Amino acid sequence: MSKRIDVSDLNVYYGDFRAVEDVNITLDAKSVTAFIGPSGCGKSTFLRTLNRMHEVIPGARVEGKVLLDGDNLYGDGVDPVTVRSQIGMVFQRPNPFPTMSIRDNVLAGVKLNNRRISRSDADELVEGSLRGANLWNEVKDRLEKPGSGLSGGQQQRLCIARAIAVSPDVILMDEPCSALDPISTLAIEDLINELKDEYTVVIVTHNMQQAARVSDKTAFFNIAGTGKPGKLIEFAETATIFNNPREKSTEDYVSGRFG
């Protein structure tokens, strides 16, 4: 399953500080959208509002609407836990649970919620998710070993497997490759290309080539200066953003002439 996201008039705050201002954007189902922009412009902050992870931080709040196939995530009586089980997230630094084996890491979404699952269903889910994350062949002989024993790239793919094991509709990735070497990065980019057949994928990246390689559409965020809120400057097909952007600042950023 894959769902689209419509964001309207979204403002994001840390206490009194407005970090992101007036975002309107539509993320299509079964596509990859990339967020690019300079550091501190609010890409992570905005991404985290899409699965209500933002409010985990004390004092953080959100104004505006985020519709998941028409249902407002911030509507009255919406349980953030339900939202998060439908919109998964992969973080910048790989963070497998250190107390769990590789297998248990994949099953974490099920086991931590005390959902009952038969041994054979669990095996199937583990294999399916690890295959989905292109990790199965590398770890199939050591499923009971701790997840922290894997390399950084493998750990990140384990985290992706963990995210897809709860069968979300959307997967959010916050700079998933920034802590990884080029080979692991390629493995993850390949994976993102496959994931979009089934999921709506949103990826934050600092790497322009990566955005160009993996995404269908690209959103450029920018910030007027420190202490000012970040804004969505331009959102279009990736090819347009990189070859023929409408805004001057977008062109400066993607061509490396940033100032």
Next chain:
Amino acid sequence: MATLMTERKRSALTRGRLPKYTPYVIAASSVVVAAALMALIGFHVFGWAVLSAVLFATANVVSSALVEGRRKATDKLATSLVVGAFLVALLPLVSVIWTVWVNGVPGLLTPGFLSTSMNGVTGAVDNASVKDGTPVLGGVYHALVGSILITLWATLISVPVGLLTAIYLVEYSAGNRFSKVITFLVDVMTGIPSIVAGLFAAAFFAMILGPGTKTGFVAAVALSVLMIPVVVRSSEEMLKIVPNELREAAYALGVRKWRTILKVVIPTAISGIASGVTLAIARVIGETAPLLVTAGFATTINMNVFAGWMSSLPTFIYTQIMTPTSPSNADPSTQRAWAAALLLIILVMLLNLGARLVARLFAPKTGR
């Protein structure tokens, strides 16, 4: 073609160096000189050792300053000070352990010491063992059982209260004013003199169950007053160092906060929490004052913490020394007291080893 350069005999990169055997020579001469000086003012082994050490350190630093230069000399001076401080710190520890060991072993090895109580051991029995040389009767079984039961109950009270408080402080309070008050009170509790904790428990139970209520449970309450702040503090530190990323990873999978705490945060911190608890137990198992006013003195075995007086190792030691079973022949009582002290030290050491074992056992697994 480059030719190989031969190594120079005296490297330009080094400065004056003392020969390798210098420290040994200085050490030997310090010992001799110190002996000579001591002979003048009256020989004494302890003074001899101290004087040798001082002479050795001084000569070492001075010779180094003359030959090797200022930096090396400073290094040697600092080394001497650190080693000296270490020895001074070690002295009382070694001395205590040695004294207790020497005095305690005979009593501890007496048959029946660990398996009998003081029931029926009267002054006459002790007098007989001194006069006729029969083995010293009586043992610590009742006190050992009492110590273990009281500490067990104290742990059963302190761990839930302390751990839940720590969880509230770290996971839920978000640094609000209430949490600051709790933290302050916990700090105050850490400094409560143990006798005050004992008096609190005694007064509290006197109020609800009538005056003079002395049972093992009252003692356990007194000990938990001492234990709770330690458990709160150590658990709090352990929960704080669990990376936030793990909590967020669980939230992002649609896991509720309390389940995240129960199944991710606590398992990640459990090794530190468990060893903190073990150390807290080791800390209270030797408490004497609060037990004197809450559990009374018993000479017989009492397995019930809710009724009757109870003995414990520290109060056993105290009573054996202060009021010997036979006032005219105190030696058997003294022997039992030393043996009980040795037993207590062994227990505390085992608990400390246990804390390490527990930490290793529960630590998150790494490796491939």
